[in-house]
Amino acid sequence: MTLLSATDLHKAFGPTPALAGAGLSVDQGEIVAIMGPSGSGKSTLLHCLAGILTPDAGEVHYRGVDLGTMSDGRRSELRRTEFGFVFQFGRLVPELSCVENVALPLRLAGVKRRDAERRATEWLEELEVADVAAKRPGETSGGQGQRVAVARALVTSPKVIFADEPTGALDSLNGERVMTLFLAAARATAAAVVLVTHEPRVAAYADREVVVRDGRSRLVEHAG
Amino acid sequence: MSLGHALLGLLERGPGHGYDLKKAYDDRFGQDRPLHYGQVYTTLSRLLRNGLVQEAGVESGSGPDRKRYAITDAGVTDVEKWLVTPEKPEPYLQNTLYTKVVLALLSGREAADVLDTQRAAHLNAMRELTRRKTGGDLADQLICDYALFHLEADLRWLELTTARLDQLRKRVAR
Numbered sequence: 001m002t003l004l005s006a007t008d009l010h011k012a013f014g015p016t017p018a019l020a021g022a023g024l025s026v027d028q029g030e031i032v033a034i035m036g037p038s039g040s041g042k043s044t045l046l047h048c049l050a051g052i053l054t055p056d057a058g059e060v061h062y063r064g065v066d067l068g069t070m071s072d073g074r075r076s077e078l079r080r081t082e083f084g085f086v087f088q089f090g091r092l093v094p095e096l097s098c099v100e101n102v103a104l105p106l107r108l109a110g111v112k113r114r115d116a117e118r119r120a121t122e123w124l125e126e127l128e129v130a131d132v133a134a135k136r137p138g139e140t141s142g143g144q145g146q147r148v149a150v151a152r153a154l155v156t157s158p159k160v161i162f163a164d165e166p167t168g169a170l171d172s173l174n175g176e177r178v179m180t181l182f183l184a185a186a187r188a189t190a191a192a193v194v195l196v197t198h199e200p201r202v203a204a205y206a207d208r209e210v211v212v213r214d215g216r217s218r219l220v221e222h223a224g
Numbered sequence: 225m226s227l228g229h230a231l232l233g234l235l236e237r238g239p240g241h242g243y244d245l246k247k248a249y250d251d252r253f254g255q256d257r258p259l260h261y262g263q264v265y266t267t268l269s270r271l272l273r274n275g276l277v278q279e280a281g282v283e284s285g286s287g288p289d290r291k292r293y294a295i296t297d298a299g300v301t302d303v304e305k306w307l308v309t310p311e312k313p314e315p316y317l318q319n320t321l322y323t324k325v326v327l328a329l330l331s332g333r334e335a336a337d338v339l340d341t342q343r344a345a346h347l348n349a350m351r352e353l354t355r356r357k358t359g360g361d362l363a364d365q366l367i368c369d370y371a372l373f374h375l376e377a378d379l380r381w382l383e384l385t386t387a388r389l390d391q392l393r394k395r396v397a398r
Contacts, residue, residue: 205351
């Protein structure tokens with residue numbers, strides 16, 4: 001069943017077109033990689049799909065509802081409750097401990113501190129970083145920090161997780177660890193994942209890939 | 225891959241029958257392509273002829289599998305030399321993909337499609353290896369990684385060539 005779809009998206013930043021007719025659809029629980037060279041528009045596509053950016057033209061539908069017709073409030077609620085995000089550099093709050101970082105989305109949704117931190121701890125265990133729970137992000141390694149960021153994305157049980165170069169700042173071994181744990185957790189919760197990456201080895205974890213070139217997505221049929 | 229050296233290396237742990245060697249090889253390196261008995265015996269008789277292994281007893285009965293083989297000192301020296309000699313880095317300068325791209329351009333076909341189709345086939349193979357690796361043990365992981373890094377190198381080339389297609393088209397037209 002299609003969960004998220006975008007058709008004929010256009011987006012320009014000033015005179016520079018970033019998207020020029022990109023489209024994509026994601027099924028429930030599906031892992032899709034968006035690939036393409038730097039500046040091809042793949043991150044812009046991700047941001048439009050996630051309702052962070054509003055396209056100049058074209059539509060994004062989530063569960064059949066056009067994001068463009070939603071109020072700003074409804075869109076940001078969607079981002080808090082149904083969507084999860086993982087970025088290249090964790091973007092954790094440096095003043096908070098790792099467990100507080102993971103619990104934060106739940107706290108913002110009104111969950112009591114103790115419950116939020118209990119669930120956060122479970123996710124830290126799932127991502128095999130329970131040992132850094134009390135540490136601040138600055139005291140963890142890149143790989144650990146990124147797994148904490150994944151835990152934070154998963155803690156609200158989102159239906160779609162958007163990941164923008166989640167392993168971009170990590171070496172092969174740590175990147176692989178993050179991807180394996182991340183995608184195992186996503187599959188276990190049946191969350192769909194939209195994964196932006198320029199690394200073929202990362203894209204190979206996805207069920208299929210979409211290539212973005214010059215702001216257009218190319219769907220390449222597979223031989224097998 | 226030098227099968228002779230691999231078998232010698234396996235014999236360094238102690239003497240064995242051809243069958244033991246085939247099994248040890250298949251377990252460790254065979255993956256999708258187990259050895260044929262024929263290969264093992266042909267290789268062993270060559271090693272025997274060259275003095276790198278010797279017979280270490282024959283059990284009663286008939287058939288080649290009754291023989292046990294042991295590595296000789298010359299064999300040990302040979303394995304050692306093989307291990308410390310670097311493999312020749314393969315530059316793959318004669319590349320089928322490059323030829324296809326140029327011919328597509330020369331004949332006015334869509335070279336981008338040639339590259340994209342190849343790209344999809346490569347990523348498909350990479351997905352397959354990634355799945356196998358995720359469910360596998362350390363040996364599977366290392367073997368799959370080796371293949372994955374090579375496929376990734378091809379893919380990077382496909383990507384770069386796609387980006388340079390306009391340039392190449394002009395050059396080919398000259």
